[in-house]
Amino acid sequence: MSNAIEIRDLNKSFGPKLAVQHLDLDVPEGSLYGFIGPNGAGKSTTIRMIMSIIFPDSGQLKVLGKASAVESKDRIGYLPEERGIYRKMKVGAFLKYMARLKGVDAAEAERRTREWLVRVGLAETYRKKCEELSKGMQQKVQFIAAVIHEPDLLILDEVFSGLDPENRRLMRELIREQNEAGRTIIFSTHAMFEAEQLCDRLFMIRGGVKVLDMELEEIWRTYDPKTVVVEPIETAALDLPWGNLPGVKEKLDNDGVIDLRLDDHADVGEIMRQATTMARLRRIELKRPSLEDVFIELVGGDAAKLRQELRDSAKPAVQEVTRG
Amino acid sequence: MGKVFIIAWKEFLATVATKGFILGMLIPPFIMGVAFTLMPLLMNKKAPTVYGHIAVIDRSGVVAPRIVQAFTPEAVEARRAEKLKAGKQAIEQGTKALGLKPETASGIQKQVDANSMAAAQNLIPDTNLTVQVLPPETSVEDAKREILKATGREQAAAGNAARLALIVIPETTVKTTQTNEEGQPDFTPFQLLTAPRLDIEVQSDVRRQTSKAIVDSRLATAGEDVAKIRGIMQVPTVEESAVTAQGDTKINEVAKIMIPAAFMFLLWISVFSSGQYLLTSTIEEKSNRVMEVLLSAVSPMQLMMGKIIGKGAVGLLILGLYSSVGVASLIFFAMADLLAWHNLILLFVYFAIAYVLIACLMASIGAAVNDINEAQSLMAPVMIVLVVPMILWMPILRNPNSAFAQVCSFVPMINPFIMVLRISGSEPIPMWQIPASIAVGLLTVVFMCYAAAKIFRIGVLMYGKPPNLPTLIKWIRMA
Numbered sequence: 059m060s061n062a063i064e065i066r067d068l069n070k071s072f073g074p075k076l077a078v079q080h081l082d083l084d085v086p087e088g089s090l091y092g093f094i095g096p097n098g099a100g101k102s103t104t105i106r107m108i109m110s111i112i113f114p115d116s117g118q119l120k121v122l123g124k125a126s127a128v129e130s131k132d133r134i135g136y137l138p139e140e141r142g143i144y145r146k147m148k149v150g151a152f153l154k155y156m157a158r159l160k161g162v163d164a165a166e167a168e169r170r171t172r173e174w175l176v177r178v179g180l181a182e183t184y185r186k187k188c189e190e191l192s193k194g195m196q197q198k199v200q201f202i203a204a205v206i207h208e209p210d211l212l213i214l215d216e217v218f219s220g221l222d223p224e225n226r227r228l229m230r231e232l233i234r235e236q237n238e239a240g241r242t243i244i245f246s247t248h249a250m251f252e253a254e255q256l257c258d259r260l261f262m263i264r265g266g267v268k269v270l271d272m273e274l275e276e277i278w279r280t281y282d283p284k285t286v287v288v289e290p291i292e293t294a295a296l297d298l299p300w301g302n303l304p305g306v307k308e309k310l311d312n313d314g315v316i317d318l319r320l321d322d323h324a325d326v327g328e329i330m331r332q333a334t335t336m337a338r339l340r341r342i343e344l345k346r347p348s349l350e351d352v353f354i355e356l357v358g359g360d361a362a363k364l365r366q367e368l369r370d371s372a373k374p375a376v377q378e379v380t381r382g
Numbered sequence: 383m384g385k386v387f388i389i390a391w392k393e394f395l396a397t398v399a400t401k402g403f404i405l406g407m408l409i410p411p412f413i414m415g416v417a418f419t420l421m422p423l424l425m426n427k428k429a430p431t432v433y434g435h436i437a438v439i440d441r442s443g444v445v446a447p448r449i450v451q452a453f454t455p456e457a458v459e460a461r462r463a464e465k466l467k468a469g470k471q472a473i474e475q476g477t478k479a480l481g482l483k484p485e486t487a488s489g490i491q492k493q494v495d496a497n498s499m500a501a502a503q504n505l506i507p508d509t510n511l512t513v514q515v516l517p518p519e520t521s522v523e524d525a526k527r528e529i530l531k532a533t534g535r536e537q538a539a540a541g542n543a544a545r546l547a548l549i550v551i552p553e554t555t556v557k558t559t560q561t562n563e564e565g566q567p568d569f570t571p572f573q574l575l576t577a578p579r580l581d582i583e584v585q586s587d588v589r590r591q592t593s594k595a596i597v598d599s600r601l602a603t604a605g606e607d608v609a610k611i612r613g614i615m616q617v618p619t620v621e622e623s624a625v626t627a628q629g630d631t632k633i634n635e636v637a638k639i640m641i642p643a644a645f646m647f648l649l650w651i652s653v654f655s656s657g658q659y660l661l662t663s664t665i666e667e668k669s670n671r672v673m674e675v676l677l678s679a680v681s682p683m684q685l686m687m688g689k690i691i692g693k694g695a696v697g698l699l700i701l702g703l704y705s706s707v708g709v710a711s712l713i714f715f716a717m718a719d720l721l722a723w724h725n726l727i728l729l730f731v732y733f734a735i736a737y738v739l740i741a742c743l744m745a746s747i748g749a750a751v752n753d754i755n756e757a758q759s760l761m762a763p764v765m766i767v768l769v770v771p772m773i774l775w776m777p778i779l780r781n782p783n784s785a786f787a788q789v790c791s792f793v794p795m796i797n798p799f800i801m802v803l804r805i806s807g808s809e810p811i812p813m814w815q816i817p818a819s820i821a822v823g824l825l826t827v828v829f830m831c832y833a834a835a836k837i838f839r840i841g842v843l844m845y846g847k848p849p850n851l852p853t854l855i856k857w858i859r860m861a
Contacts, residue, residue, distance in 0.1 A: 111677050111843060128681060136678035140845075142671030147396070158388045159679040203675065 060123070062087045062211050062242040063108060068117035070103055070266075077103040078266045081117070085244060085259075087210075090237045092257030093246035094349065100266040101246040102139050105215050108244075109136055122211055132161040135209035139216045139246075141200045145189040149180070149199055152188055153206060160207035167206070174202040178228065194225050201229065205236060212236055214245040218252050230256055250349035262353060269356045281352045284320040285345040288333055295337035303329050317345070385680050389688025394695045397659045407655075407700055411707040419714065432584050434546035434577075435512040437528065439520050442556040444603065448595035449549065450513045458509060461587075509584055511546070522550055522573070529577050547585070548575040549592050556599045572596060641721065642779055642806040646771060648704050649733055649802050654768060656697030657740040660689060664748025665757060673842050682839040686749075690741045697737050698730075705729065725806050728816065735823035736798035740767065742827075742834035746854065749841035756848040771799035782807040791819045794826040833858045 063085035070078040078100045085091050093101045106112045107119060110127040122130045144152055150171055157167035175181045178198045183191060191199065197220060205212060214233070218226055233256060237243050247253055253260060260277060262270035272280070290296060293314060300316055301309035305324025310317040320329065326344055333342055347355075397403055436453065440446035451457060516525060528545040550573035554560070562568040572592060576585055601608050667673045676685055705726065712721055747760045774796075778787045782804040790800040801819045804811050840857045841849070849857070 106674075106843075109678055111674065131679060134678070136675075138671075138674035138678065140671040140674050142667070142673070142675060144396075144667075144672055145670060146400075155388070155392055156675070156679065159385055159676070161385075200675070204678075 060087055061085060061120075062089075062122055063244070064118070064120040065104075065108075066118040068104070068107065068119060069115045070107060070112070071115060076266050078107070078114070081263075081266075081268055083261060083268070083271060085242060087242050088237070088240055089242055089259050090233070090257045091242075091244045091259045091261060092253035093244060093261050093263065094248065094250055094253050094353070095246075095263040095269075096248055099263045101248075101263060102215055103266075104263070105136075105138075105213055105244070105246060108213065109134070132207060133210045135160075135204040135207065135212040137200055137204040137212075137214045137217060141197075141215075143188045143196050143200060145187070147188055148184070149175070149186055149188055149191065150184040153199065153202055156203040157206045160209075162207050170206050171202075174206060178202065178232075193220055194222060197221055198225070198228075201232065205232075210241060212241050212243045214243065216247060217245050218247055218249060226252075250353065254349050260349070262356065264353075264357055270352070277349075277352060278346060281347050281355060284322070284324065284326070286318040286320065286326065286329055286333070287341065287343050287345045288316045288318065288339060289314065289341040290316075290337045291340050292338065298336050300333070300336070303332055305329060386684050386688045386691065389680065389685060390692035390695065393663060393689050393692025396663065397693065397696045398699065403696075407703065411704055415707055415711070431510055432546070432581050433510045434544045435514045436547045436549065436588060437514045437516050437525055437545050438549045438551070439516045439518060439522065439525060440549075440551045441518045441553045442551055442599065443518065443553075444556055444599045445551050445592075445595050446513075446515045448598055449592060450515065452591040452595060453509075453511050453513050509587075511584075514545075522548070522575075525550075526575055529575060544577070546577045546580050547588050549573070549588070550575070551592075551596065555596055557603055569600075639779065642803045643775070644708055645725070645729055645802045645806040646775060646799055648701055648708070649729065649736060649799060650768075650771065651704070652697040652701035652733060653736045653740050655700060656693045656737060657744045657764070659696055660693040660741050661744040661748045661757060662754065663693070664689065664745055665751060665754055668749065668751075668842060669753050677842065682842055683835055685842075686745050686835060686838045690738065690745060694734075694737050694741065697733065701730070701733055722806075728805055729802060731820060732798035732802050732823070735820065735827060738827045739795055739798075739823075739830050740764065742830035743767075746834045746837040746841065749838040750844070750854060751848045752845060759848075760851070760854075767795045770796045771803075774800065775803065778803050779807060782809045782811055788815065791815055792822050794822060798823055836860065 061084045063083065065081055065083040068078055068081040068083075069076075081100075081104065083104075093104070095101055103112070107114050108121055108127060110121075119126070121127045122133055124130045127134055147155070153171040153174070154164070154167045157170060158164065162170065172181070172184065175184055178201075180191075180195060180198060183195065183199075188196065188199065201214075201217070204214065217229060217233070221229060230252075233243060233245065245253075245257070254274070257274060259273050260270060261268065270277070288300060290298075296311060296314065296316065300306065300318055303318065305320050306318045306329065307321045307324075308319040310319065318329070318333075320326065330342055330344070333339070436449075438446045438449055440449075525545075525548050529548055552570045552572070554570040555572050556569070558567050558569050560568040574585075574589055574592065576588075598608050598612075601611055667676065680688070709721065709726070743764050747757050747764070751757045751760065774790060777784070778790065778800060781787060787800065787804060791797050791804065793800075797819050801816070805816065836858045837854055840860065
């Protein structure tokens with residue numbers, strides 16, 4: 059399988075600020091790639107360079123086999139972070155205009171516009187002005203604008219910001235659908251749990267430097283501390299010999315919950331089966347690390363400060379939405 | 383190229399298909415058109431027809447039939463035609479005397495024909511007068527009383543038979559034995575009594591015709607051949623031609639100022655309004671953050687070109703609309719000959735140059751700033767281009783071939799405006815200066831497009847502190 063995007067030793071600086079440093083990246087065709095990292099990490103800069111909106115200072119970049127996205131713009135769908143809309147334009151006219159700009163002929167643009175608006179439940183907005191739509195509705199319209207020309211590569215920058223849970227679900231569904239149709243999708247987010255739920259490969263960036271680029275399964279395998287969490291119903295059961303189960307390395311007891319650290323070759327299924335026979339349990343699960351944990355582990359340093367950084371970076375996006 | 387035109391069409395519609403534009407742009411020419419059509423009609427509106435009768439108490443017994451004769455419809459019509467002819471002749475002489483170009487003269491001629499027709503109609507209002515000859519012994523006091531019954535309004539009503547005037551001709555008006563100190567016959571004057579609001583022209587016509595009838599009667603009584611003597615007394619109206627000649631000069635003077643001014647203002651309005659539309663739409667795209675969405679589909683260069691072409695089409699629409707209203711009104715007034723058609727074509731050529739220059743400035747400014755307020759500080763160069771033609775308008779118009787005017791014709795940015803003034807003026811300018819000024823304009827266009835493309839490309843995605851002039855120059859220099 060060939061790569062939709064190939065990046066080699068990419069560098070970009072804005073004045074003294076190094077936005078992206080020595081970046082290598084391969085995005086295989088058909089993959090659903092998540093770009094994660096705090097605000098200002100270099101996600102949008104990288105995406106803009108992929109889109110040839112800004113140009114790298116040095117390094118090679120190949121998009122859909124071409125040296126520049128300019129040559130294959132009609133095959134790329136792009137939903138920028140700074141996504142606006144013509145306030146005075148009618149929704150239908152805006153979508154048709156975007157489709158036409160991406161090489162779809164007029165009749166087809168009309169057909170797809172109507173089809174898509176029905177698909178996302180905005181059929182009645184066809185003749186409404188864009189400014190009359192709510193922020194979430196606008197977001198959906200912008201998403202349609204990015205996919206209306208049925209691109210091979212779809213790049214979505216901060217696609218979930220500003221959406222309510224219901225629309226997040228719809229958006230995830232739409233993204234998966236696009237991916238199942240064989241399209242390569244890159245989406246960036248600073249909300250790591252979104253990436254966990256959706257992508258099959260992850261690219262993590264901080265301060266312009268790549269910190270992780272791996273399949274999600276591989277991440278779980280690599281960074282899995284392999285912990286089984288057991289919460290018995292009776293507190294007396296806390297003192298049972300949990301640590302003697304096969305493959306358990308260490309037993310941690312904290313406030314009525316027991317964490318069983320397993321060694322690398324432990325049979326998780328067997329341990330869990332045996333554990334359920336030892337006592338009546340309220341809960342038993344294989345604890346997974348969150349991406350946030352992985353990120354913190356990878357970056358190292360002050361974990362509390364990093365967590366704060368990640369949370370802070372999540373805030374402005376929300377404010378941006380309310381500001382309108 | 384396809385995408386450029388899709389953008390251009392969208393930009394064109396976004397401006398044109400709005401209520402604001404339609405009201406702002408289409409209504410003024412409409413009002414102008416209506417005004418131009420209605421005003422002359424109102425001004426040339428004939429005085430209301432005068433109905434009524436003139437009473438004659440003719441004690442001489444010979445004048446009355448001649449007065450009756452003078453007021454038959456045929457005689458009235460003949461008098462009007464006579465007056466018209468005299469007016470026309472005077473104008474012909476006047477235009478010849480001025481040495482105007484034949485085509486200009488004929489334009490004025492047509493215009494004046496139309497005017498003099500109207501003027502003649504004003505001079506001789508339509509009358510529907512009958513002459514009622516009263517018995518010679520009728521008392522003047524009794525006859526006068528009839529006049530009192532005629533009010534001003536009744537004169538205008540068809541079928542009105544009110545007495546408008548009373549002519550009293552004593553016997554001694556035609557034939558007298560008395561002589562004055564110089565030994566000439568001392569005729570008694572005739573009396574003319576009129577209704578208070580009788581049209582002044584009708585009044586003087588009645589007086590003139592009565593005088594003529596009396597003189598003719600005297601001649602006939604003296605046994606002379608009336609027609610022969612009238613023929614001898616015919617005098618060509620030389621003096622009138624001088625008066626009309628002044629009128630001619632006036633028309634020509636007005637045309638000399640108005641047409642170049644109209645050309646320049648047309649250019650000015652169309653260039654700056656379309657430039658303004660371009661500026662606001664670029665700023666809107668930037669501040670709406672729609673720019674990056676667009677740039678995912680097209681290159682900055684395509685976007686800028688599309689926008690410039692689209693708003694240029696708006697400017698062309700304004701220019702076409704206003705100039706066709708102008709041309710239509712010139713044709714309406716039969717003055718189209720005052721306009722040289724090749725100048726109209728040049729107007730569009732200079733529009734293209736001036737517009738692209740302004741558009742490049744506007745697109746650069748729009749791309750560089752975040753909102754319209756920040757644009758103000760960068761508007762200085764545009765303001766200069768905007769103001770200079772306004773300052774130079776009069777001096778260049780007065781002397782289109784002065785050294786100053788010639789130099790200004792080659793100053794980049796302002797030269798389209800200057801040239802439009804000069805070519806449409808009355809004085810012919812050296813032919814080579816037209817292609818030369820266009821060449822200067824095109825060179826400026828090439829440079830401006832280059833600079834604007836640079837600034838646009840960098841500026842459109844630059845948010846935050848707006849750049850100042852040195853920064854912009856740095857952007858232009860960047861590869």
